[in-house]
Amino acid sequence: MSAPASKPSALPARRLRRSEHTGPLAFASLPLAFLLLLFLVPVARLMLLSIEGGTLAHYERALTDGLYVRVLLGTLEIGLYVSLICLLLGYPVAHFLATASDRWATIGFVFLLLPFWTSLLVRTYAWMVLLGRNGVVNRFLLETGVISQPLPLLYNMSGVLIGMVHVLLPFMVFPIYSIMRRVDSGLLLAAEGLGATSWKIFQRIYLPLTLPGVLAGTTLVFILSIGFYITPALLGGGRVLMIAVLIEKQIREFLNWGFASALSVVLLAAALIVYAAFRRLMQSDLRWS
Amino acid sequence: MLTKTATRAPPADADLALSGIVRRFGEVTAVAGVDLAVHRGELVTILGPSGSGKTTLLKIIAGFELPDEGVVRLKGEVITFAPPAKRGIGMVFQNYALFPHLTVEGNVAFPLEMRSVPRAEIRKRVAAVLQLVGLAEFSARLPRELSGGQQQRVALARSVVFDPGLLLLDEPFGALDRKLREQMQLEVKRLQRRLGLTALFVTHDQEEALVLSDRIAVMSEGRIEQLGTPEEIYAHPANWFVADFVGESNLFRGRIVADDSGRSFALIGNGVRIAVPKSSFVDGNDVGVLVRPERPRLLADGEVADNVARGRIVEVVYVGESVKYRVRIDAAQEILVRWPFRERGGKLAVGDDITIGWDVSDMHLVST
Numbered sequence: 001m002s003a004p005a006s007k008p009s010a011l012p013a014r015r016l017r018r019s020e021h022t023g024p025l026a027f028a029s030l031p032l033a034f035l036l037l038l039f040l041v042p043v044a045r046l047m048l049l050s051i052e053g054g055t056l057a058h059y060e061r062a063l064t065d066g067l068y069v070r071v072l073l074g075t076l077e078i079g080l081y082v083s084l085i086c087l088l089l090g091y092p093v094a095h096f097l098a099t100a101s102d103r104w105a106t107i108g109f110v111f112l113l114l115p116f117w118t119s120l121l122v123r124t125y126a127w128m129v130l131l132g133r134n135g136v137v138n139r140f141l142l143e144t145g146v147i148s149q150p151l152p153l154l155y156n157m158s159g160v161l162i163g164m165v166h167v168l169l170p171f172m173v174f175p176i177y178s179i180m181r182r183v184d185s186g187l188l189l190a191a192e193g194l195g196a197t198s199w200k201i202f203q204r205i206y207l208p209l210t211l212p213g214v215l216a217g218t219t220l221v222f223i224l225s226i227g228f229y230i231t232p233a234l235l236g237g238g239r240v241l242m243i244a245v246l247i248e249k250q251i252r253e254f255l256n257w258g259f260a261s262a263l264s265v266v267l268l269a270a271a272l273i274v275y276a277a278f279r280r281l282m283q284s285d286l287r288w289s
Numbered sequence: 290m291l292t293k294t295a296t297r298a299p300p301a302d303a304d305l306a307l308s309g310i311v312r313r314f315g316e317v318t319a320v321a322g323v324d325l326a327v328h329r330g331e332l333v334t335i336l337g338p339s340g341s342g343k344t345t346l347l348k349i350i351a352g353f354e355l356p357d358e359g360v361v362r363l364k365g366e367v368i369t370f371a372p373p374a375k376r377g378i379g380m381v382f383q384n385y386a387l388f389p390h391l392t393v394e395g396n397v398a399f400p401l402e403m404r405s406v407p408r409a410e411i412r413k414r415v416a417a418v419l420q421l422v423g424l425a426e427f428s429a430r431l432p433r434e435l436s437g438g439q440q441q442r443v444a445l446a447r448s449v450v451f452d453p454g455l456l457l458l459d460e461p462f463g464a465l466d467r468k469l470r471e472q473m474q475l476e477v478k479r480l481q482r483r484l485g486l487t488a489l490f491v492t493h494d495q496e497e498a499l500v501l502s503d504r505i506a507v508m509s510e511g512r513i514e515q516l517g518t519p520e521e522i523y524a525h526p527a528n529w530f531v532a533d534f535v536g537e538s539n540l541f542r543g544r545i546v547a548d549d550s551g552r553s554f555a556l557i558g559n560g561v562r563i564a565v566p567k568s569s570f571v572d573g574n575d576v577g578v579l580v581r582p583e584r585p586r587l588l589a590d591g592e593v594a595d596n597v598a599r600g601r602i603v604e605v606v607y608v609g610e611s612v613k614y615r616v617r618i619d620a621a622q623e624i625l626v627r628w629p630f631r632e633r634g635g636k637l638a639v640g641d642d643i644t645i646g647w648d649v650s651d652m653h654l655v656s657t
Binding site: 205 | 351353372373374375376377378379380382384386388389390391400402403404431433447448451
């Protein structure tokens, strides 16, 4: 990780000049240089902070202190819940978009993308208005007699999950949608002709064929969710701690950059491990793709 | 013989019987009243150009499309509106439609698994059918690891492994190169014979239809124009469309005139009068006069025939076992002839003047 950080500017510049005539690489070299300079280098430097002074003390603390271990596990758990809920909601939505007529697909996409046109902060506050004790949701349910006591939807896990799923759902839908579009409908007809019921067609043909999309969407949502900050901070009301909240605290309140950096690295490692495990689990199912 | 087979009511041994099938798409009538009976163990081909309704008809039989009118019977049972999964019909698709995520074995086992056949028996039957199509050692491969011909064999194995009541083949050879195509055609026919399968095959390739079929149904604009054996279709086409579509042909428009002796003639372009076979056409009927390219003979001086034409060779096309010559008779008429290479190859060239002749028995009249 330290290699690119040592001479950050010379390498990309030289490569850019030399590969002017080599097609794709030249084409990609400017964005590559951009990524290297503005993303990889700062990340590498941040990581270096965690082992400053040649000690692993920050890591020791991150991995043994009960609070941080608990919050890290809790973060992974929330990531898992969010991924699962997004998958359950997103798979049918993706299927609808992939099979609907052009007109309905367009309408569906507009609804799906609408939240992107609003700032994350605004959306999160909007959920606070909707989910509070006297929020729109509770008032409606009380007045229609569905419930007699207001549901605790805000400043707890359900609030965090609702808010995060709302933000992350499109990241689940798009990868699955793009895979579904490529499924040859002739295969489904063939399966039907060979005697398969609708359920069997789904279970044996459609689901396995869309699995790469499921893997991509789930990975994306999981990795994005475990780094969430604003949504759990506001909708969790301080009762749902995610690792990003703690990292921010370390930097803003304690100015402990080294420890914050160690926590970030642990989070990144956890994400990679979960991803690798997930991939391995599905390896035999993905051999064909 | 042709008409007898064609009009016989669905007999007891008809595995597939279509009666009065009609399918409309808005203003367009894709299938306009089709009757067809396919007997046990028979391979019938539906031959027609694209847009003739043959694919729609196939979908109606498979259950992927429903007819507006008519009845589909399979082994005596009405299946007109039965869901595809319940029909027990094996189908080989144009692009094979192999499941890319399943191995060869998984693909072939699929229809048996859907029928809840015991595992041990599935293994036995899959192995047997893979042996039959020569893919025994490929059972663990994925479809993308196979050649086009092997993929086709897998599709075939998958469609016959569950002893279907009917085998449907939808232009399955289109994607193969010529040599492989001919090999697969023979293989399909051998397999169909060996398993005693009743099969319906759809193609636009008339050569393929002639090679494979026990009988051919030539389709055009949603109707069956003619139903008969390959020989009947080729030698005695029922109308202009069939004569033109199946095989190479010299087709002339003409009008029947009879002379005093009772012999029939046809007046074709430029007032040329040619002798034609006796037929049910009468004086003044407009007809199509068909002469297949292999029928005319090269006449030496003094030889005679019912019809004789002098002309100049304007084109020579070498097609392997035979040679095709385009012979210009006059400004308006050309005749295509084809002779075995062994007889004439290399001896005739462009610019040669030749005399050709053919008898009325070499000719066939069709309505226009």
